[in-house]
Amino acid sequence: MSDFRVHRVRFFQYTPQAIQVIAFDDSEKKLAVGRADNSIEIWNCKENIFHHEKTIHGDSGRSVESLAWLRGRLFSAGLHGDLTEYDLSRLRPKTTSLASGGAIWCMQLNCAKDCLAVLISSL
Incomplete structure (x- = not known):
């Protein structure tokens, strides 16, 4: 067996975040993963x-408790009470609607x- 050298390079400190929620878009074959640091x-x-x-x-003032795909559009909701649609080309919120009833715990598409x-x- 020949001798060899191992060289390790660490460019940044990676801190893994827990997965809070996932949503799959069957038509586009895309998976959205909501992490504990509120990133998607x-x-x-x-x-x-x-x-x-x-x-x-993610925004520190918001939580991502639920994700859903609707015709190629990504939506999130959380404890802040907002339903947010994302602009996937600019990687930021596109529109936000206030639920005005309290925290949103989950969301689902109909059949x-x-x-x-x-x-x-409601509180």
Whole structure:
């Protein structure tokens, strides 16, 4: 067996974050992953090969408790009571709607996949 050298390079300190929620878009084969630091990762899942495409960095004043895809559009909701649609090309919120009823704990598409329902908890 020949001798060899190992050279390690660490360009940055990686701190993994827990996954809070995931949502899969079956038509586009994309996976949205909401992390504990309130960031959202977009993964391309075509041909069963997962490739990290982009990250929407989280806002410390918001939480990501639920994610949903609706016709290629990504929505998030959380304890702040806002329903947010994201601009995936600019990686920032596109529109935000206030639920005005309290925190949003979960959301789901209907069977026809043309309507988004949210569960709001009132205080």
